[in-house]
Amino acid sequence: MKMNMTTRSLLGISLLALFATTAQAAEKVTLKLAHNLERSHVVHQAFEQMAKEVKQLSDGKMTIRIYPSSQMGSARETMELLQNGALDMTKGSASDLESFDNTYAIYNLPYLFKDQKHFDNVVFGNVGKEIMASSKDKGFFALSAYVAGTRSFYAKKAITKPEDLKGQKIRVQASPTTLKMVELMGGSPTPISFGEVYTAMQQGVVDGAENNVPSWVQTRHIEIAKVYSEDEHASIPDFLVISTKTWDKLTPEQQQILSKAATDSEAWQQKAWANVEAETRAQAKAMGGTFVTVDKAPFRAAVQPLYDDFNKDPKQAALLAKFEQAAE
Ligand code: GCU
Incomplete structure (x- = not known):
């Protein structure tokens, strides 16, 4: 087919427009996070902190939409949604995760830690990180960990x-x-x-x-x-779990933003936890x-x-x- 100059330039313009929209769409991303905790729970509040930081660091291009209170189902159901590609992130206690990856079973052993320092050394140290990455080939892994008392x-x-x-x-x-x-x-x-x-x-x-x-x-x-x-x-620690498929779709910059905000939310939650424990004991x-x-x-x-x-x-x-x- 022969194209005249006008048709050719029109085609060129529309192709450029298409590329521009696709690039914009790739830059803008909304991630869905569903979990079984109430809004009053410090882990939910830590997720809110993380969502705020992600928005800031990405100049509003990344959004995390949070669905708390089992709105999308129990811990087991949200893990299944995540594995089926219907959900990007969820919260899993090591107990919930044991059935999805046996590596998490260790955290459910009773009387495992000597004291709080031992817990922190493990969960936030190299061995904890090894466990968090262990399930990547099963379609999910953990981005951050949270304390959950005894x-x-x-x-x-x-x-x-x-x-x-x-x-x-x-x-x-x-x-x-x-x-x-x-x-x-x-x-x-x-x-x-x-x-x-x-x-x-x-x-x-x-x-x-x-x-x-x-x-x-x-x-x-x-x-x-x-x-x-x-x-x-x-x-037994709680974890922020992400689907490997979702993670792989993010650009390196988006991955970096999400990782940083998730890690920052760990520190925020640890401080908040100590207060909540004291407050709820009095309550x-x-x-x-x-x-x-x-x-x-x-x-x-x-x-x-x-x-x-x-x-x-x-x-x-x-x-x-x-x-x-x-x-x-
Ligand atoms: C803790 C933990 C939750 C978990 C809950 C439970 O509160 O932080 O992640 O869901 O126990 O017993 O199910």
Whole structure:
């Protein structure tokens, strides 16, 4: 086909316009982040900080739209959406992530950390970063990690020794390690998604649950289960998870902006967490809750088989050795 000068230049102009719009579209990006925490939760607030920073650093070209409170489903469902390409980011507790990548199982081992410093050395150090990157070939990985205090049992009555768990149905997250832990301690573990625990407790589907103090209070589980028995069996971090596909579509500059904002939100959340823990402890007492001190030794002894099993797998044993080294 022969083209005259006018047709040729018109075609040239429209091609230029098309390239310009495509380039603009590539520059502008909106990422969807859905999770199961309420707006009052510090991890949600850390995500808001991150979204603000991303907007600033990208001159308004990158937007993170956040959907809290299980609007897009439970932790398991949002992970599935992410793997199917329907969601860019979500929050996963290491317990939720265990079923998607077994490397996260280690964080669900009870009595894993010596103290807060040990936790920080692992989670925010090299071995923690190794775990965060481990699942890239499974379609997701973690960009940042958040502290979530220590988890203890709460119920209508005190649980001060493993025998007190006998016949008690305890809500747990969907982590095979946590399920085994409650069994070894003598209770009956019942996996239920976070947003459904209040109703389950109200209806007597479960007798108790286990979580950190802010979650016990902010979810109002305390209204039903007033006794918090501080056996402090686990410190399980939360993670900001992104789909590998979404990440690969971002330009190197966009990746850098998102990484920086995610890392900055870690520091923000750590500071905020300490305040929230103190505030919710005071709030718990005002709401009629009681704290019970517990001798941890029998609980610790009951879960030894979990460590024995873990050490049978060379890969898991090597990871555990790295965790132990980080205590020094
Ligand atoms: C903690 C944790 C959440 C998790 C919740 C649960 O609050 O921070 O990420 O969803 O426990 O027990 O499900």
